[in-house]
Amino acid sequence: MAMMKILITNDDGIAGEGLRRLVDWASKLGEVWVVAPKVEQSAKAHAIEIHKPFEAKETVYPGAARAWAVDSTPADCVRFAILGLHERFDLVISGVNRGLNIGQDIMYSGTVSAVFEAGALGAKGLALSTDPESFDDAAAHLDSVWAFLTEKDLFGANALWNVNIPIGTTGEFRITRQGGPYYSDDFGPLPGDLYEPLGKPVWATRNDEHLDTDAVLHYRHISVTPLTIDRTARSVFESLI
Numbered sequence: 001m002a003m004m005k006i007l008i009t010n011d012d013g014i015a016g017e018g019l020r021r022l023v024d025w026a027s028k029l030g031e032v033w034v035v036a037p038k039v040e041q042s043a044k045a046h047a048i049e050i051h052k053p054f055e056a057k058e059t060v061y062p063g064a065a066r067a068w069a070v071d072s073t074p075a076d077c078v079r080f081a082i083l084g085l086h087e088r089f090d091l092v093i094s095g096v097n098r099g100l101n102i103g104q105d106i107m108y109s110g111t112v113s114a115v116f117e118a119g120a121l122g123a124k125g126l127a128l129s130t131d132p133e134s135f136d137d138a139a140a141h142l143d144s145v146w147a148f149l150t151e152k153d154l155f156g157a158n159a160l161w162n163v164n165i166p167i168g169t170t171g172e173f174r175i176t177r178q179g180g181p182y183y184s185d186d187f188g189p190l191p192g193d194l195y196e197p198l199g200k201p202v203w204a205t206r207n208d209e210h211l212d213t214d215a216v217l218h219y220r221h222i223s224v225t226p227l228t229i230d231r232t233a234r235s236v237f238e239s240l241i
Helices: 017-026 074-084 103-108 110-120 136-140 142-151 212-217 234-240
Strands: 004-009 030-037 056-059 066-070 091-098 125-130 160-165 173-175 183-190 194-201 222-227
Touching (some): 004 017, 017 091, 066 074, 110 222
Parallel strands (some): 125 160
């Protein structure tokens, strides 16, 4: 395979361990550029800044041909790299995220939204996530993830993919679809009219290994989900025209 030009970003921030592991691995695939948030931007979804300037400071990042720390969201990192630097990339990889991005949590994920932004700007994208406790299993399976994607020509079938690698994975792959609720919140009152979001797990298995939630949490498989930026309810649209 020809060497690629790869953009790497994340939502844990440019100092994140998952980014470090990903850059170390991806460097063998081609020329790596890093454009990542200056500070953590978890759960910022697809937010972008349109009202005020933000800092984008070039820095040195081991293993990267060039790198920038951007004081904005993951989606803005991709926008800055492609629209601001006027660069084109063969692939945008976001991660490895400290925390799974499965089920309805995909809506909130800065990691996944960076990939959606890549797709909107005409690039192929790959989101990578794992359990928050350790990056070791994810790093150990990056080669097999890449082999699965390329040997099956998954980027030929779809431009955007969401991959979740659980700790203690079986190493088996499943093509999955987005599952249902994974986490939700209560809101605890604090002094001064403040309320604190208190996350709680709400997932319950449906024993369906083709749901990303079940594949990862119940079966401990590596979940590989095709994504799309088209939010049209196509079955409804087609039934009404």
